[in-house]
Amino acid sequence: MNYILNLEVYVMLPIVMFIVSLIIQIPIKQAMKHALTLGIGFIGIFMTLDHFVAKIAPVIEQVVEQTGSDLTVLDVGWPPLAAAAWSFKIAPILMVVFIVINIIMLWLKLTNTFNIDIWNFWHFLFTGQLVYAMSEDLTLSIISSITCMIITIKLADWSAEATEEFSGIKGISISTLSATAYYPIALVTDKVIERIPKINRINGNPEHIQKRLGFFGEPMFIGLLLGIGLGVIAGYDLKEVADLAINIAAVVFILPRMAGILGEGLIPISTGAKNYLLDKFPSMEDARIGMDLAVLIGYPAVIVSGIILMPIALILAVLLPGIRFIPLADLPNMIGAVTLVVVATRGNLFRAVIAFIPIIIGKLYIASAMAGTYTNLLDKAGIVISQYKGNITSFLDGGNLFRVYWVYLFQGNLWAIGILPIFSLLIYITWKEYKKRNDNLDNAFSKLEY
Numbered sequence: 001m002n003y004i005l006n007l008e009v010y011v012m013l014p015i016v017m018f019i020v021s022l023i024i025q026i027p028i029k030q031a032m033k034h035a036l037t038l039g040i041g042f043i044g045i046f047m048t049l050d051h052f053v054a055k056i057a058p059v060i061e062q063v064v065e066q067t068g069s070d071l072t073v074l075d076v077g078w079p080p081l082a083a084a085a086w087s088f089k090i091a092p093i094l095m096v097v098f099i100v101i102n103i104i105m106l107w108l109k110l111t112n113t114f115n116i117d118i119w120n121f122w123h124f125l126f127t128g129q130l131v132y133a134m135s136e137d138l139t140l141s142i143i144s145s146i147t148c149m150i151i152t153i154k155l156a157d158w159s160a161e162a163t164e165e166f167s168g169i170k171g172i173s174i175s176t177l178s179a180t181a182y183y184p185i186a187l188v189t190d191k192v193i194e195r196i197p198k199i200n201r202i203n204g205n206p207e208h209i210q211k212r213l214g215f216f217g218e219p220m221f222i223g224l225l226l227g228i229g230l231g232v233i234a235g236y237d238l239k240e241v242a243d244l245a246i247n248i249a250a251v252v253f254i255l256p257r258m259a260g261i262l263g264e265g266l267i268p269i270s271t272g273a274k275n276y277l278l279d280k281f282p283s284m285e286d287a288r289i290g291m292d293l294a295v296l297i298g299y300p301a302v303i304v305s306g307i308i309l310m311p312i313a314l315i316l317a318v319l320l321p322g323i324r325f326i327p328l329a330d331l332p333n334m335i336g337a338v339t340l341v342v343v344a345t346r347g348n349l350f351r352a353v354i355a356f357i358p359i360i361i362g363k364l365y366i367a368s369a370m371a372g373t374y375t376n377l378l379d380k381a382g383i384v385i386s387q388y389k390g391n392i393t394s395f396l397d398g399g400n401l402f403r404v405y406w407v408y409l410f411q412g413n414l415w416a417i418g419i420l421p422i423f424s425l426l427i428y429i430t431w432k433e434y435k436k437r438n439d440n441l442d443n444a445f446s447k448l449e450y
Helices: 009-023 026-065 079-088 092-109 118-135 138-167 183-194 206-217 220-232 238-280 300-319 331-337 339-344 350-371 371-380 401-410 414-417 418-449
Strands: 113-115 172-174 288-291
Touching: 009 026, 009 238, 009 414, 026 220, 026 238, 026 331, 079 118, 079 339, 079 371, 092 118, 092 138, 113 138, 118 138, 118 371, 118 401, 138 172, 138 288, 138 339, 138 350, 138 418, 172 339, 183 339, 183 350, 183 418, 206 288, 206 300, 220 238, 220 350, 238 300, 300 331, 300 339, 300 350, 331 339, 331 414, 339 414, 350 371, 350 401, 401 414, 414 418
Parallel strands: 113 288, 172 288
Antiparallel strands: none
């Protein structure tokens, strides 16, 4: 199991999708071509992001150094948490349970999503592992993992239509907890902004900005400006500012191309899977494949929103009282975390940034509060951060609002129980919006048929 899970996503996913393609009776040559294209698209995205991280990491460190901050907790990013999750003693059993429950939900028509994003099962495992670490109750741990998985799949269902509309890729949903967790919050924020006069008329869609400003509104130019701004904040000289600006402009320009390659491989498989399911099970007209959030990373609105939010997160970490760390390792992953927030706001940069700022604040405080728990958990799992002996945390996944709330709810924590009505309201609004969108689509199709 560990051998398989140690495969990179751009290796594992093409293999899984190739097998899926054969099952749904796509000819073997086409299946191989589509699966390989999908893997190449992922490699292109990760290569571009790796290059981005290599350029942005020194900027972040320079900004931290200039602030003179002496915060004692180290942000190590999500990988150590994922490694700890896979070391959980019942991880192999839970993986099988997740798949079986997903199939049962499909059979009972309780979901439209078949989640093949096996790597990101670690999010559900980590939820159960945290519950077990804090309570030593294995039953609670298992129930928390399973319910976390079920809620994530339902959020994937409810955001699927909006995801399809935003991306243009049919037959998929996003089932990664680190993105789906914030879809309800973004929906509510979008509705609030919609009711504010004048503010609700601000159109932050990259296509609109580009149309109004021409080249100066293109994502690559916006990336250039962001690079210049970050370089100046970091105290870079002219040569270093120019280098950073061109590199960020290149990332903003190249990522959508890589996403296009990924789509070339994904669309035929997702379409074929949907047609196959409809042929075998006519009632599953809304069936979708649950995918990693990386499918959405290449869109300009996602990239630019993520880059804008990075310096905002740094500033908030320095200014807010009680924060014990500076976002370092996890900061570049902001582009992934904001994906479904951008979907919920229909690609409006302004609304996406506004919606994610409260989420950042919550992440900063939660990741600070959980530092001791994460440090102990990694110690027990035998995961060592080389050349560092202090407390660690993870800004984005360690500060996941839903997961930490779910963990404390299963501990019977009073504050978690107290805000259960708010959590339930967010879920209800998300479901209501999904029903409204579906009803509108059904009415539109009925008129077309008439």
